[in-house]
Structure formats: C-alpha cells, structure tokens
Amino acid sequence: MKYAPRLPRKFYRQDTLHVARHILGQRLVHLEAGGERLVGIISEAEAYVGSEDLACHARVGRTQRNATMWGEAGHAYVYFTYGMHWMLNLVTERAGYPAAVLLRAVIPAEGVERMRKRRVGRPDAQLTDGPAKLCQAFGVDRQFDGHDLCGPAAVLFIERGVMITDQSVTSGPRVGLNTVAEPWKSMPWRFCITRSFAKQLQEEIGS
C-alpha cells in the first residue's frame, strides 16, 4: 500500500491565510501507537495571525501555553479550553512570528471504527465536525503540542489530498470570538469546503 506524500515544511511557512485556504482537501493523518491509521479530509479551517490579531492567543504575548506558535512552521499547536476540550492547530510562517491554522472539521476517511469508539453514541456525521470533536476522534491531546508534522518520526501529519477549486470554498468570520474587538472579530479568515463538494467527497469515500 502506497500513501500520498506528506506536506513539506515549506507549505506551512507560507502566509497563514494561504495555508488556511489550501489546507482544505488535504488529509489529516494519525498513525496510532497500536498500528491504526486514522485519516480525515480537512473541510474547515481558520487563520490566527500574529500578536496584533486580537482573536489570536498570541495577543497576550508569548506564554508557556502558546509558545509553540512562536516556533518553526510545520509543528502542531495543541491547547486546552473550556475545561474539557483540545484544539489542533498547524503552526505557520517564520519562526519568531506567532501564527497558526485551527483545524475545525474533517471528513472521516480511514479508521472510522476507531473514531466511533472514541465518540461513543454519536452519529457518523458528528464524529469530526467540530474542532474539539476531531481532536477527540483522532486522540489528539496535550502530548501532541509541539509535535513536528514534517519530521521523520511524525505520527501526526498532513498528507496531500485533493485540490479544491475556489468555487467549492466559502469564507467568513471566525467562530466563537464573542468578546473580540473589531476588526478582528469580523475578518473573513474562516475557510470551508461547500456542502455540495463535501457531500461529493463523502460519496467517493463511501464507494
């Protein structure tokens, strides 16, 4: 069995908005310790760009929690919020500049049984359709903060997937920024695959 190539570090070094837009259609992969291979096609992502962006964790400066965002591109920034949820981000741009892309949803493609086990009682459509849900389904938590997605030992990384044309992408304001000041609250830095194209992808996976 031959797998698609993994996205190289130079991909993550690009402008964060570009990465957020072009991560759509790529494949999030977790090679579990037990040998299981989990894959999801990325269908929604958001950009968080620098200390000036008042929605970005970097707004408070560098802390122990957000330090990974200041590091080299191509690493995972995983943080804990709301007392119970983990969030997975991909660090972007140059080292020393804090920016990342939040993965908000994927379409399950491989290892669905494992995801169902981690998300007991949920219908398949709700296995990975939220940033905390996909972390739960993929078993992503604190231990992956700082994980090198591009290193030879990576067990969490992004594989090349399908190209998504502009007509199959929507963008809009980021989600959950209730107390964030303008203009940051309304910047259209959230990117989604359209419903119809997502449906098409799901049918291809199912067949």
Added chain:
DNA sequence: AGCACGATTAACT
C-alpha cells in the same frame, strides 16, 4: 492564593 474566562459541545426549551 484567588479569580474570571475561554478559537466548544451537548442537552436543553
């Protein structure tokens, strides 16, 4: 040492 809150979710009305 104490406190308010969050890049959410699930279960309500």
Added chain:
DNA sequence: GTTAATCGTGCTC
C-alpha cells in the same frame, strides 16, 4: 433559541 459542564491559563492581589 439558551445554558451547564469543567479546569488550565493568565492576570490581579
């Protein structure tokens, strides 16, 4: 539509 759950984090005292 609203709200409780639940705790690490960063800020204040």
